[in-house]
Amino acid sequence: MSLPDKTIKLLYVDHSQLTAVERLQTLIADNKLPITLDVERIEGKIKQRLAALNAEGEQAALLLDNKNKLSLLKDGLSVAPExxxxxxxxxxxxxxxxxxxxxxxxxxxxxxxxxxxxxxxxxxxxxxxxxxxxxxxxxxxxxxxxxxxxxxxxxxxxxxxxxxxxxxxxxxxxxxxxxxxxxxxxxxxxxxxxxxxxxxxxxxxxxxxxxxxxxxxxxxxxxxxxxxxxxxxxxxxxxxxxxxxxxxxxxxxxxxxxxxxxxxxxxxxxxxxxxxxxxxxxxxxxxx
Ligand SMILES: C[S@@+](CC[C@H](N)C(=O)[O-])C[C@H]1O[C@@H](n2cnc3c(N)ncnc32)[C@H](O)[C@@H]1O
CATH class of the missing domain: 3.40.50.150 (Vaccinia Virus protein VP39)
Incomplete structure (x- = not known):
């Protein structure tokens, strides 16, 4: 089944980040952003998962790293406001x-x-x-x-x-x-x-x-x-x-x-x- 438009994969690395994931969901809801998160915890190496996503032709993804910094992954680039x-x-x-x-x-x-x-x-x-x-x-x-x-x-x-x-x-x-x-x-x-x-x-x-x-x-x-x-x-x-x-x-x-x-x-x-x-x-x- 294909996902509706505006759905984006959100990758995170550790169970302890679930509150941070929820905070993001709340930000999206409170600010009425037209975004649906397809949340996935990365099992194993981050790099390998990203390479696999690229190979699958995923347009863009979000990554919440272990410091809860949110980055946008797009065409092999990873960027964040920092x-x-x-x-x-x-x-x-x-x-x-x-x-x-x-x-x-x-x-x-x-x-x-x-x-x-x-x-x-x-x-x-x-x-x-x-x-x-x-x-x-x-x-x-x-x-x-x-x-x-x-x-x-x-x-x-x-x-x-x-x-x-x-x-x-x-x-x-x-x-x-x-x-x-x-x-x-x-x-x-x-x-x-x-x-x-x-x-x-x-x-x-x-x-x-x-x-x-x-x-x-x-x-x-x-x-x-x-x-x-x-x-x-x-x-x-x-x-x-x-x-x-x-x-x-x-x-x-x-x-x-x-x-x-x-x-x-x-x-x-x-x-x-x-x-x-x-x-x-x-x-x-x-x-x-
Ligand atoms: C060159 S970047 C701005 C960089 C920014 N000055 C900074 O310091 O990071 C242009 C940004 O403006 C947004 N943008 C372009 N046209 C816009 C518009 N009409 N209304 C709102 N945002 C717009 C783009 O989506 C893009 O994120």
Whole structure:
């Protein structure tokens, strides 16, 4: 019998992890993620089981390792948000060390929407300022990785405050923006910054002249199997609607920040008001 769509295998390694499996099921139910877990405890060697799954042509699987870290396995790659690896950057983040913060110009009382959350790394840097960050992610599997990481990191006292500033939503950014615009009541919170980091073609990190340059990282490679770069029409819709959302900001400090590879054309071919770049990436700012 074939399993219905959106069913994904969840592998775990030890009986003691059953509560962690249940926690995942609860996260899926509470956040209404369209995912059904096909839970399996790995008997024997993990590597062998993964190789067998690959051979069976399994599209993707989730792995809960013995530290209850959730990873996505896809086409031989294993990826996870791994927010703990950003600890140093998060602790020392400031406008001097993080270009994204120079561009976003946020403060502790800012409201930010990261409309393309991905692994949530940029969200963490944005939230390191004290700002509230709403993280939108359209892929339900990516959203599950984020929810699970937020829960895992919230168990660590020194991460709790930062974790409490992150709100993860499994939605397409465009429908979320449309909803925000409808909600014009007094309670509506003014958005200061909308941050966009849509996918770009896999080769766009490389230098256009020499063909050399940074390769797309493992995490981005895995994402490329799940999500696609937007079409020009989609780019236009994203940028225009993001601008409309920050235009409602009464204090006039709204801006849209777009992350691009250094060499890439402007999103939706629209000239920004200001750009910040280093050798690899560029942040384009659109102000209102
Ligand atoms: C390049 S990644 C973002 C990486 C992220 N900035 C980070 O630091 O990990 C783009 C992500 O945005 C998501 N995405 C793309 N278009 C979206 C949309 N319209 N609404 C919500 N999420 C979107 C993709 O599924 C993908 O996970």
């Amino acid at each position: 927010w703990d690896k950003l600890q140093r950057r998060v602790v020392s983040a400031g406008r001097k060390s993080e270009l994204i913060l120079r561009a976003a110009k946020i403060s502790a009382d800012s409201q930010v929407i990261d409309a393309t959350a991905g692994f949530g790394h940029d969200s963490l840097i944005l939230a390191s300022t004290g700002a509230q960050v709403t993280m939108l992610e359209q892929q339900s599997l990516m959203a599950l990785l984020l929810f699970s990481e937020q829960q895992r990191m919230s168990a660590q006292p020194n991460w709790q405050k930062l974790m409490a500033r992150l709100t993860i939503i499994n939605t397409d950014a465009l429908s979320y923006f449309a909803q925000l615009q409808k909600n014009t009541t007094d309670q509506a919170v003014a958005v200061d910054v909308v941050y966009l980091d849509p996918m770009f073609p896999e080769d766009s990190y490389q230098d256009s002249k020499t063909g050399k340059g940074a390769k797309v990282g493992k995490q981005m490679q895995a994402l490329h199997h799940l999500a696609h770069p937007p079409t020009l029409d989609e780019e236009m819709a994203l940028l225009n609607n993001a601008q409309a959302v920050v235009a409602d900001n009464q204090e006039g400090r709204g801006r849209v920040i777009v992350k691009r590879p250094q060499q890439a054309p402007f999103l939706s071919q629209q000239n920004p008001d200001e750009s910040w770049h280093n050798a690899a990436v560029r942040f384009d700012g659109y102000f209102v």
